[in-house]
Amino acid sequence: MIRTHASALTAIALILCASVSPAATYYVVNEPEMDQIAVDAYLYTYPLLVMDMTRRCLTYPLCVDGVGPANQFNHMRIFPKAGFDTVLHANVDTLYSSAWLDLRQGPVLVSVPDTAGRYYLIQMMDMWSDVFASVSPRTAGAGANRFLVTPPGWTGEIAADVTVFESPTPHVWAIARTLVHGRTDFENAHIIQDGYAIADFGEWSGKQKPAILDDPYATTSLPFRAVDKMSAGVFFKYASQLLRVNPPHSSDDVIIDRMTRLGFIAGAELDWNRLHPAFREALERAPLIAQQRMRSHAPSIGAHINGWQIDTRGIGVYGNDYLKRAVVAKTALGANAAEDAVYPVVYVDRDGRTLNGERNYIIHFERSQLPPVNAFWSIALYNAEGYTVANDWNRYAVGDQDPLRYNPDGSLDIFIENERPGDETEPNWIYAPEEPFHLMMRLYWPTNQVLAGNWAPPPVIRIP
Numbered sequence: 001m002i003r004t005h006a007s008a009l010t011a012i013a014l015i016l017c018a019s020v021s022p023a024a025t026y027y028v029v030n031e032p033e034m035d036q037i038a039v040d041a042y043l044y045t046y047p048l049l050v051m052d053m054t055r056r057c058l059t060y061p062l063c064v065d066g067v068g069p070a071n072q073f074n075h076m077r078i079f080p081k082a083g084f085d086t087v088l089h090a091n092v093d094t095l096y097s098s099a100w101l102d103l104r105q106g107p108v109l110v111s112v113p114d115t116a117g118r119y120y121l122i123q124m125m126d127m128w129s130d131v132f133a134s135v136s137p138r139t140a141g142a143g144a145n146r147f148l149v150t151p152p153g154w155t156g157e158i159a160a161d162v163t164v165f166e167s168p169t170p171h172v173w174a175i176a177r178t179l180v181h182g183r184t185d186f187e188n189a190h191i192i193q194d195g196y197a198i199a200d201f202g203e204w205s206g207k208q209k210p211a212i213l214d215d216p217y218a219t220t221s222l223p224f225r226a227v228d229k230m231s232a233g234v235f236f237k238y239a240s241q242l243l244r245v246n247p248p249h250s251s252d253d254v255i256i257d258r259m260t261r262l263g264f265i266a267g268a269e270l271d272w273n274r275l276h277p278a279f280r281e282a283l284e285r286a287p288l289i290a291q292q293r294m295r296s297h298a299p300s301i302g303a304h305i306n307g308w309q310i311d312t313r314g315i316g317v318y319g320n321d322y323l324k325r326a327v328v329a330k331t332a333l334g335a336n337a338a339e340d341a342v343y344p345v346v347y348v349d350r351d352g353r354t355l356n357g358e359r360n361y362i363i364h365f366e367r368s369q370l371p372p373v374n375a376f377w378s379i380a381l382y383n384a385e386g387y388t389v390a391n392d393w394n395r396y397a398v399g400d401q402d403p404l405r406y407n408p409d410g411s412l413d414i415f416i417e418n419e420r421p422g423d424e425t426e427p428n429w430i431y432a433p434e435e436p437f438h439l440m441m442r443l444y445w446p447t448n449q450v451l452a453g454n455w456a457p458p459p460v461i462r463i464p
Helices: 006-019 033-059 183-195 202-207 223-228 232-245 253-260 277-300 321-330
Strands: 094-102 108-112 119-127 131-135 145-150 163-166 171-179 197-200 301-306 308-310 361-365 373-383 396-401 412-417 429-431 437-446 461-463
Touching: 033 094, 033 171, 033 197, 033 232, 033 277, 033 321, 094 108, 094 183, 108 119, 131 145, 131 163, 171 183, 183 373, 223 321, 232 277, 277 321, 308 429, 373 429, 396 429
Parallel strands: 145 163, 412 429
Antiparallel strands: 094 171, 108 145, 108 197, 119 131, 119 171, 301 308, 361 412, 361 461, 373 396, 373 437
């Protein structure tokens, strides 16, 4: 007769797991270990669910602006409006063009026009939210380009002038960003956007174009919130369905093995009702614990210099740092690899006080401190939830694409204030609401000085 709870769980775990994988032995010995595995499983699969909910939202025609069917670019022709909430921290420097590539029927061919020196970036993310390829002047020059995105394991004949990117998953989010040189430049940027093109396997190979059917799913305008609201049973069943379609990365063997110990088998449908109650209870406890862990971990990502949080490593491509990947999926889905963009963020002034539009602030760049980038830089303001804030002047950000006023010695002052200056400092002004806010700097195509951690923005100084 088994008398202890721990012994009972050991016996249950060995019997149940042996039934699904008789070649392996698993050791789930106590409740804390089960809880840890369940939380790790939640964090591991969280980005997969957020990406799929985003895919469904952005291919559903009634969800938000700038969406449409898979395998075509869908353009935003103006900057996102204040409060735009499909993703957090939307930028107001570039025009977005979004395409969800469906590779289930075969590869797609993506074409980029000659941008005549204008900066653009097409980042390609797999369903785990990892950037597996990017096309920009940094990687491909500014001339016309073609590249083939293939599903996992695809083989076939390819033209010599086509670059091939193999996707780890059968769905890909291709996010194109086209630089706008001020608000009078939209029409010129639209010409570049219209030159982005996608041809599916049937079109570029000369074969009959197959019908690609999707299952559009209307969700809340901010997909991660829909994921956060899911019960554990819905979450993990959904995760198991996605794992059947989107293979784990080759380096994920350890977490996949650990998940198996709770009866969560990658590639198999999760039968929630047949799980042993002890395993099911551990999975039910996981969402709350995992969400708390994400919230507590977010402030520790990257280095902290002059009050700014700067991450130049393991962003966009996360390896086995599943906690970091989950945090970014929740707070900054669509983050680029550091070689393409670095995003310093600041919530406090030089003295550690929370930024609030009831006070005025200045950021002073010495001439030698100006952001070192090959493309462009900007500073944008967001409220506590990560949205731009409506104002009468449409002042959401400033950067080197604006007609900034530099000081006689070449230094630069950026002013963050609630009231419009109405003087010579206005070109350098960002509107601040009378509430807590934070600032995000964007450094596109940063130099090695940034990537090596040898540069940081100056502190935000509160004006007395």
